[in-house]
Amino acid sequence: MSEAATLPVFIEHGTPAFRRINLAMLAAGFSTFALMYAVQPLMPVFSAEFGISAAQSSLSLSLTTGLLAVAMLFASTLSEALGRKPVMLFSLVVSAALTVVSALVPGWNSFLVLRALQGLTFSGLPAVAMAYVSEEVHPRSSGYAMGLYISGSAMGGMGGRVITGLVTDVAGWRWAIAAIGLLGLVSAAVFWRLLPPSRNFAPRPLRIRALLGNFALHLRDPGLPWLFAEGFLLMGSLVTIYNYVGYRLLGPPFGLSQAVIGMIFTVYLVGIVSSTVVGRLADRLTRRRIFWAIVLLMLAGVLLTLLDSLVATILGLAVMTFGFFGAHSVASSWVGRRARHARAQASSLYLFCYYMGSSVVGALGGLPWASHGWSGVVLTVSALLVVATLVAFRLAALKPLPTD
Incomplete structure (x- = not known):
């Protein structure tokens, strides 16, 4: 076999296959993050209906993301044996079905059990999607493609929250959750129809020793652990x-x-907007030159919400959200480029830290809220983002790899 025949055949920007990948990943990102975060605006509703505290209500999200973080370490490895697309499709279909069922259960504990199961099924998409893009899309377009996937995630995070808020006022939270679940099933069908099969992927048998070896390889890298830490801090x-x-x-x-x-x-x-714009900017200017500035922008948005003004609070949320999705776009694509081997495991380690930040910090954030109100929450988050900025400076000082 000639050397040319063994080289990977990447999907280029501007081709029909590239457009199909983008649409499929938009649908997948929308579905997963709409289903995951639909409960967030309902937390005060849960507190009132079930007689629970804000911290207890936050378990409807923290329990999901905590189990997601752990399961993702193994989901990416499962995709090495079964293939990228089958694992992602299973994740989308079963997660949407569980969401519909969760709208029907009578009690808080039953609801939490189903949210925990969703944490396991959600795990089949995020790390595998990052690996799929890094394998199939040309390196010069991977930042843009990953930015579009994260755009779908942003649309889902927004859509899930907005739809549940509106439907809850009209018909109650159970109808709101059911509506999101049905949208998830439609998104799964779109994903199945559009996503091209893998061309640069070869299945490998499941080997636990090799899995642990890949994790150790990434943890010894001088840059990847810092990127994993950023995932924890930013998402938390x-x-x-x-x-x-x-x-x-x-x-x-x-x-x-x-x-x-x-x-x-x-x-x-x-x-x-942020994930695609910043993703392209990172491809052009390099990630290390812009990452720290995007993290600082996120901190500025958080501080704006301290003002007792609705306009300032909304503006602060917008600035923080812009900074977050830009920073996440840079960090996630950076992980894919810096990991020269076993990229699915590198992605899963990043997302393990990312969702552990959501689970641990999101739940513990109820303590400063209970003791000091909103100023306590802002102070806690600001401290995390100061640390994230210092880590970003550390990443900028690293000796770059040819793939960075």
Whole structure:
């Protein structure tokens, strides 16, 4: 066999296959993140209906993301044996079906059990999607393609929150959750129809020893552990703000309704713009030159929400969200480029830290809320983002690899 025949055949920007990948990944990102975060604006509703605290209500998300983080370490390895597309499709279909069922269960504990199961089924998409893009899309377009996938995630995060907020005011939270689940099933059908099969992937048998060896390889890299830490810090900060901002907006001086709070989550639209724009900018200027500035922008947005002004609070959420999706786009594509081998495992380690940040920091954020209100939440998140900025400077000082 000639050397040319063994070289990977990448999908180029501007081709029909590239457009199909983008549309399929938009649908997948929308579905997964709409299903995952649909409960976030409903946390005050859960507190009122089930008589639970804000921290207990946050378990509807933290339990999901905590199990997702652990399961993702193994989901990416499963995709090495079964293939990228089958694992992602299973994740989308079963997660949507469980969401519909969760709208029907009678009690809080039963609801949490189903949310925990969703954490396991969600794991089949994020790490595998990152690996698929890095394998199939040409390196010069991978930042843009990953940015579009993250745009779908932003659309899903926004759509899930907005739809549940609006439907809850009209028909109750159970109808809202059921509606999101049905949208997830439609998105799964779109993904199945559009995503091209893998061309640069060869199945490999499951080997636990090799899996642990790949994890150790990535943890010894001088840059990847810092990127994993960024995932924890950035996602923990974002989720903590969004977990408790609903409680702040329901109370004085704002006194907003559930539907209006849901509409405020349309600030996620800036994330759709940010991930693609910053992804392209990173491809052009290099990730190390812009990453720290995007993290600082996120911190500025968080500090804006301290003002007792609805306009300032919405603006702060928008700036923070823009910074987060830009930073996540840079960090996730950086992981894919820096990991020269076993990219699915590198992606899964990044996303393990990412979702552990959501689970651990998002749940613990209820403690400063209970003791010091919104100022306590902002102080906690600001401290995390200061650390994230220092880590970004550390990454910028690293000796670059040819693939960075």
